[in-house]
Amino acid sequence: MEHYTMNLTLKVWRQKNKKDKGSFETYTVSDISSEMSFLEMFDVLNERMVHEGKEPIAFDHDCREGICGMCSMYINGRPHGPWEGTTTCQLHMRAFKDGDTIVVEPWRANAFPVIKDLVVDRSAFDRIIQAGGYISVNTGNAVDANATPIEKNKADTSFAAAACIGCGACVAACKNSSALLFLSAKVSHLALLPQGGPERKTRVVDMIAQMDKEGFGSCTSTGACEAVCPKEIPITNIARLNAEYGHAGLTSDK
Amino acid sequence: MKWSELFTSSVGKKFVMGLTGVFLILFLIVHVGLNACIWAMDGGQMFNLAANFMGSTVVMRILEIGLFATIILHIVQAYVLELQNRRKRSIGYQVPMGNKGSKWYSRYMGWLGTLILFFLIVHIRNFWVPSRWLEMPEVTYPPGVTVHDLFGLMKDTFTNIWLVLLYLLGCVSLAFHLMHGFQSAFRSLGVYNNRYIHLINGIGIGFSIIVPLAFAMMPISMYLNWVQ
Numbered sequence: 359m360e361h362y363t364m365n366l367t368l369k370v371w372r373q374k375n376k377k378d379k380g381s382f383e384t385y386t387v388s389d390i391s392s393e394m395s396f397l398e399m400f401d402v403l404n405e406r407m408v409h410e411g412k413e414p415i416a417f418d419h420d421c422r423e424g425i426c427g428m429c430s431m432y433i434n435g436r437p438h439g440p441w442e443g444t445t446t447c448q449l450h451m452r453a454f455k456d457g458d459t460i461v462v463e464p465w466r467a468n469a470f471p472v473i474k475d476l477v478v479d480r481s482a483f484d485r486i487i488q489a490g491g492y493i494s495v496n497t498g499n500a501v502d503a504n505a506t507p508i509e510k511n512k513a514d515t516s517f518a519a520a521a522c523i524g525c526g527a528c529v530a531a532c533k534n535s536s537a538l539l540f541l542s543a544k545v546s547h548l549a550l551l552p553q554g555g556p557e558r559k560t561r562v563v564d565m566i567a568q569m570d571k572e573g574f575g576s577c578t579s580t581g582a583c584e585a586v587c588p589k590e591i592p593i594t595n596i597a598r599l600n601a602e603y604g605h606a607g608l609t610s611d612k
Numbered sequence: 613m614k615w616s617e618l619f620t621s622s623v624g625k626k627f628v629m630g631l632t633g634v635f636l637i638l639f640l641i642v643h644v645g646l647n648a649c650i651w652a653m654d655g656g657q658m659f660n661l662a663a664n665f666m667g668s669t670v671v672m673r674i675l676e677i678g679l680f681a682t683i684i685l686h687i688v689q690a691y692v693l694e695l696q697n698r699r700k701r702s703i704g705y706q707v708p709m710g711n712k713g714s715k716w717y718s719r720y721m722g723w724l725g726t727l728i729l730f731f732l733i734v735h736i737r738n739f740w741v742p743s744r745w746l747e748m749p750e751v752t753y754p755p756g757v758t759v760h761d762l763f764g765l766m767k768d769t770f771t772n773i774w775l776v777l778l779y780l781l782g783c784v785s786l787a788f789h790l791m792h793g794f795q796s797a798f799r800s801l802g803v804y805n806n807r808y809i810h811l812i813n814g815i816g817i818g819f820s821i822i823v824p825l826a827f828a829m830m831p832i833s834m835y836l837n838w839v840q
Binding site: 382469534535536538563566567575576583585603605 | 623699792801
């Protein structure tokens with residue numbers, strides 16, 4: 359694709375802190391290269407603002423290669439912007455053309471309160487993982503890699519679910535702010551493997567209880583989460599989580 | 613895990629929606645099958661006898677109570693969920709997602725359900741209340757069975773074009789409600805096997821077109837005098 363530069367108008371959510379009401383501010387950026395990433399475009403704007411003595415726009419980012427799950431911008435009505443299967447940092451400016459207006463908002467969900475500008479507090483996800491998203495393994499010698507036979511299809515499905523980076527785009531996209539795609543990816547990842555067996559029942563029950571406590575909604579199966587997931591986690595994981603939950607609810611001892 | 617949690621957690625509430633939804637789907641099959649008797653072209657005899665049978669035994673009466681309980685549970689749980697879910701995002705987006713990633717009818721299940729509820733109130737008043745609680749004309753068929761003339765009541769009711777249109781609106785709402793609800797109910801109940809999901813999606817689309825279409829043809833064929 360041919361290289362080009364563009365001038366853009368940005369409408370960005372600015373909010374000083376958790377308690378501030380916040381509002382949209384309009385910025386113009388010029389000579390943006392089509393080869394830049396979306397975050398690099400923000401870097402250019404922020405650098406200019408620092409030079410001008412203004413407060414730069416706060417946004418989350420870390421690895422900038424789509425694996426850490428930190429970046430979290432809701433761009434023109436879609437989490438992580440217009441491309442499919444990519445995070446905000448993997449979105450490139452060639453997705454836009456000269457003269458475009460881009461509206462950038464933070465993830466919106468009461469369980470993800472805005473800390474500043476485009477940064478939201480996603481520690482609710484950490485607490486859900488703490489509630490049951492783990493397996494207990496005794497220390498000692500590492501087990502041989504192929505000692506435990508695992509059905510190929512199960513391993514593949516589990517690995518695909520394990521691709522979840524916990525960015526929260528599913529929550530941002532869901533009309534109910536449900537975290538079930540995230541949760542179902544974590545539950546499926548472990549439930550499909552023999553290593554996840556011992557805590558299988560308590561895991562799903564405890565994680566759902568924590569999710570409800572954190573204030574996420576329930577699932578309506580609209581599929582919006584699956585459509586925006588940068589790791590393309592399939593929504594069938596949610597059905598598997600429902601089955602896991604039902605099974606645990608009907609058969610657990612206590 | 614307490615029994616109550618199985619039905620009151622966020623996933624549990626969806627179990628309730630799914631279970632009641634599947635029961636209501638089963639009811640629709642019975643309802644549409646029985647009503648199709650109006651097309652027997654026998655002056656409504658088969659239909660009137662079938663409708664009479666549906667109210668004639670204690671088993672049917674118990675099922676009737678179960679049906680009303682299921683409908684009420686489905687409606688109440690749906691509104692509770694809708695209100696709770698809406699409260700999870702106090703500040704909305706400037707640019708909504710719209711149809712990027714989801715079908716409109718999957719996001720408007722509450723509104724579609726509300727339209728169906730309005731229709732149901734009129735529908736129950738039109739047919740169930742007169743047949744169950746009020747005096748209504750009767751007909752006698754050989755060898756001497758006297759039953760309510762529900763066929764006549766249908767013919768009378770559907771001379772009113774506004775009622776016919778209201779019934780059609782009810783059918784369209786039902787079609788879209790089922791288009792999402794049919795497969796969603798099974799997902800909520802934990803059907804995740806891809807082979808079954810494909811099967812259920814296919815059956816769901818077929819069901820949500822054929823059944824509401826058959827229902828819609830009933831007031832239409834009455835209004836246009838296609839059945840005698």
